[in-house]
Amino acid sequence: MVEEPLELAERALSYADGDAQVTVTHERSLSSRFARSAPTQATSVDDTVVEILCLRDGHTASASTNRLDDDSLRAAARQADAVARASARAGRGDHPGLPGPVEAAPHAGWDERTARLDPSEPADALRAAFATAADAGLEAFGLWTAGAVRTAIATSAGVRATDDATDAFMKVVCRDDAGRSGYAAGTAHASAEIDAVAIAGNAVRHAPREDGIALGPGEYPVVLSADAVAILLEFAGMLAFNGLAHAERRGALSGRLGTQVAAASITLRDVPSFPCTLPRAYDAEAVPKRAVTLIRNGVADAVVHDLRSAAQAGGGARTTGHAVEAGGSPYGPQPTNLVLDGGSADDEAALAAPIERGIYVTRLWYVNVVHERQALLTGMTRDGTFLIEDGRIGPPVRDVRFTDSVLRILEATEELTAGRRLASEGEFYGRRFANGVVCPALRAHGFRVTGATQ
């Protein structure tokens, strides 16, 4: 791409009449997958999408294209304008209007080496993972991926914002011939911080060496690794801290702000500039992303907002810079840089020490919502589930199904590790937006197991 993203955004904006926002997203990424200690797929993507959002009488319409010639941009602007006008026929909509320019604090989330997307980097990482797995008599499966995403926003209200970010992620599953597997992953803004040997070594350590025992349904003390905690917190972000759902009484914290909803040891924030997170300067509405305390010492403190949800909430609510789509997503705003405070446990072994009989969970899988208002989730454990007996993480357990409320788990949290790390699933559907959760491992009581696999 020769034209700078902001230049392209300004060119597109010149074709839009009235209130409009143009967002340019230029993604370059490289992904290398592997299975059975051999490369399977390697994908290089170079795509630029221009989204033109028109606002008419409180209604929004967007037209996106990756055709960057003047005629295509003009056509997209016409389309967005016509649709927004058609939407406004029935009366005024609820969008409060485009914000003016506000400068965001710079961040250090761009790494030049990562942005080069040199294929020798994943090749070396794969070789290292294969060798580490082989030394343990296992096969390696997984993904190495890195991306360089440049975003620019130009609006009719005078905003000219840019945000450049790189990301790198590697996960390794080490597996034996009997299907017993262990998982580990690493995420950072710079590919140099992805240590393939260390990640593969952790995956080896999580791989059971004997068949898992069956565990029946019931409530168990649990130690959840940081990866497992991160998934639960991401769902909490959607269900409990989404300002639109909250304003519409659909949110899991509806009527509960200001009350004790978690253990006193739980302080959860969304901090876009936190040191080891994947930083972002602006949200999708070009509003600088603000740090928000969501739960303070167990007390529900706030939800996050975009422009529309804040307007709908009323009572002086303002956007917190958590829009995930231009014009605001119909699904509402989301926290994207969750940070959970650590506790005082040295490590996961220390968390397990007080447990007479419980479960250690490496990773959760296929987590889905059962009941939105109750923040009730179900999902499976995967790639390393172990029995905790007499204070020690011991023999493997067959993967179990849990059906439990994420808020109840936070309420039942007894201790957290002091150390935290950035945990991510490294999933990129559609537009690449790398994010993760900075969190510790934790111990909670009453983890509700409702089934087990065979």
Place this chain on the structure above:
Amino acid sequence: MLDLLVDLVDRAQGHCAYAEARHVSTDDEHLLVRNGQVERVDSLSGEGIGVRVRVGGAWGFAASARATREDGERALAKALEIARAMPAAAGHVLTPVPPALGHWSGPCEIDPFAIPLERRLDLLVEAEAGLRGDARIAQSTAECSLRRQASAFASTEGAACTQLRTETGGGIQVVAVDGDELQVRSYPSAHGGNVGLGGWERMVALDLARNAGAVRDEALALLSAPPCPAGRRTLVLGSEQLSLQVHESIGHALELDRVLLGEASYAGTSWVAPGDVGSLRYGSEQLTVVADATLRGALGSFGWDDEGVAAARTTLISDGRLLATLSDRQSAAAQGLPASAGCARADGFARQPIVRMTNVSIAPGSAGTLADLIADTDDGLYLETNRSWSIDDRRLHFQFGTEVAHVIRGGELAGLVRNPSYAGITPSFWRSLDAVCSEPAWDVHGVLNCGKGEPGQLMRVSHGTAPARFRDVEVGVA
């Protein structure tokens, strides 16, 4: 464009063992009316070229959003560079395929993009209005999804073909809240409604406005309905819920790349082993399952898959016995099969083809209509419309929730229960199938969000199903 692709793969000859190039041009539109106003209308128009090559057993794929000859050549060079950089892999040869030549178009009677926008919105506005009218309604939506996708494909093995697909559909949904209780009701199905290959005629046929009142009333009634009782019960699953059950516990489990461990780190593996084909009893004798990429109006239909393999109709399970899997050319070769099942599909120009479902459907049975099946059931629950879904990484242990359940007593529906859920182990569950409704009750349901692959790919597939009955199923687990 096809000429450009043919030239491109010609240039690849001699530099790799195999190359293919795809150009995909997509127009998407999503209209959403929410809580009394037109909330969003989003359109996306995009195109690009994806080039996949194989060098020394390793694959390289590069995508460019520019569709010029120079950009195609750059993508080819990048794909070659990536493939050469990867550690060597002992790649199987690909199964042979006759060159895909010609053009295929999906059905479309009325071009949905030619319908004036105001008319499209009016249909949704009218439907959504019928969902409101009670203070307990926290969210009401009506939505419509349109897609037109033109693609061209060429390979170093002589393929040169083009395809055109038009997809249309939508639905309505209401969320009702009373205190801590929240209930959801949708029509004709959850998760974006029912979408299929076809034009605006599909949207008109849904008759959303006429169904809105019943959807709203049932959501409100569920707020005060008793909770689903726990225990082991006879279940009758509505065809939409059954379509997701097929999707998760049969379709994904029979993807050959999973069976061969190629997806072990993400989508997962399968409880089905490579040697099970031909011998495994997957379910009861009532269970016959077909993967049919020629099914008219279904999202998984095409002329050729994204490796140029002609659309096929394959019986996967016959009378409960496993006969075949879903494969692409690489997995079929690895399994020693003579040919691919034609299941390689890619999500747009910037993703490479992987093994996906086409239209995996349960064959209709002989149990008559849904009313007949309920009349034949003395005691049980009838569950309708998916609300929650989860299954383990071997596609073995599942748990589903639906929006609504009706108690069946003495062959009649005898009241609603809320928050229904059921769980099971795949082969045990399918072996408990004892009745499938007949062909008039058989319907095709689209799934828009089938996720797989890294970077992620969302595939659109369909499932034909009729209501069916299962004995001794664990319910009320959530």
